[in-house]
Amino acid sequence: MATEFHNLQELRHSASLANKVFIQRDYSEGTTCRFQTKFPSELESRIERTLFEDTVKTLNNYYAEAEKIGGQSYLEGCLACTTAYLIFLCMETRYEKVLKKIAKYIQEQNEKIFAPRGLLVTDPIERGMRVIEISIYEDRGSSGSSSGSSSVSGSTAR
């Protein structure tokens, strides 16, 4: 039974948090930032596998772009070294620029794809780049028996 939310505001006002799923880091290629694309079982009834994998792969690509070692990063590093790293105080690094792009992307994905399915993706930077936290919400108005939602089965007369 998929709960329907039309936008993030509706999610905010009428949903209660049911569960959280954590997508862990994938260290198979070293210490660069990558997340596992394995589809968690808790999301099986909530979102299509392809959509989820696309989101994670896009995030991985963004992080790879931020940490790419190439001409531009060397130039930035050498310039910073010659100015005794004072340039970092005034200039935004390439990594920070990519992080802003990632934040915007996650916001778009939340609005278009995840919130209508009752899910919310937290930016990994808020969790120390350790995990992608996906919160699963239940419609508070429904009286279903899914975990987290409450239903009344007995009460005294008011």
Add this chain to the structure above:
Amino acid sequence: MKNCEYQQIDPRALSVSPMSAQNRAEMKAQRSRRKWEVFPGKNRFFCDGRIIVARQSGVLPLTLGLIVVTCGLFFAFDCPFLVEHLTVFIPVIGGVLFLFAVISLLRTSFTDPGILPRATPEEAADIEKQIDTSGSSTYRPPPRTKEILINQQVVKLKYCFTCKMFRPPRTSHCSLCDNCVERFDHHCPWVGNCVGKRNYRFFYSFIISLSFLTSFIFGCVVTHITLRSQEGKSLIQAIQESPLVICFFSIWSILGLSGFHTYLVASNLTTNEDIKGSWSSKRCTEESGNPYSYNNIITNCCVTLCGPMPPSLIDRRGFVPLVEASPAASATEIELPPFLAKNDSNMCTRSTKDVLARMVHAFDSRGLCPPGTPKTTPVGVEVSSSPSAGCPLFSRSSRKRDSLHSSNPAFRLASPSPSLSRNTMILGEGPDVGFIPIP
């Protein structure tokens, strides 16, 4: 699509969103605090979170003092003589090296070395849940290591009990700062901070510039003394006034340290790994080396020193999200009225005695809640006294529902348990009591 202004939703705020006006006013009255004020590690912060140092600043003042005193003596006593006899560029070069060394030192000391924030309680519970597959309800600490493959080589990840997470590769927990630091090199008392992923390049430029500075000063001082002795002037006085002794003793240690770190940079190792011998050929039985090395000295150097600058993960100057003191209690307070309003007399057909009987039976048979039930929504009876009595009983009653059907009705209604009498008393106090058993 409506005009949604997206703000990062705090899930805890979501579950209690229809707040009463009084609660909202109270929360606004609380001063919003920055995250550095509630940081759990042993660090000190200055300039409202812009500057971070370890709790014990170590001998950083001594380091600064030594550098300043040495350079001061040099500029005061050696430079006039050398400017006169050699060239005016000597103090200029000295000044540039001095500035470079001091700025690098301050950057190393005041930069976040790559501290990993501690795991949130939900994350820690998720990790424990993944490990504890036996389903045992008693608390068992998670195992200490997890093996992963990095570039086809097996690497063991250790579990950090303080930070409640498996440490990423090359991360180590500094006991002095009480933080997990990424690409942990060492904790440097001279600098008064850990040296890790984010400030290693500053540390390296500090020791290299310091090596150049001390070598330069040493060379100038020796030149000065030589020139003076040739001119036949007071040699002893010149030696006394120049920073010869400081330079002589420090130059060997600094040059040695620079050489050591140049070797580490070229082979993409950290001091920690080198000391432990993690990737040494003697320790590894099969042919396995450092999985992080690019097997090319120039690439290793460029990656370590000129690679992209990673951001600080601890967000010192961010604001702490305001959280309700007791989200569970307020959640039930708020959820109760709509449900009670919706439900009509059909819901009241189940008698109070029946519900109480289930409570009692469940309580007697199972006892209190085990400590490790993170996902169960705690439920409170809407009374002021003894909410804890209500909480475990209802969570137990949901699980015991099947067994209760077969129990003796006479037994259920007639059991004289002290908890029953207490709950009867509670219910007798007022009509506005609701029960929300967990399904």
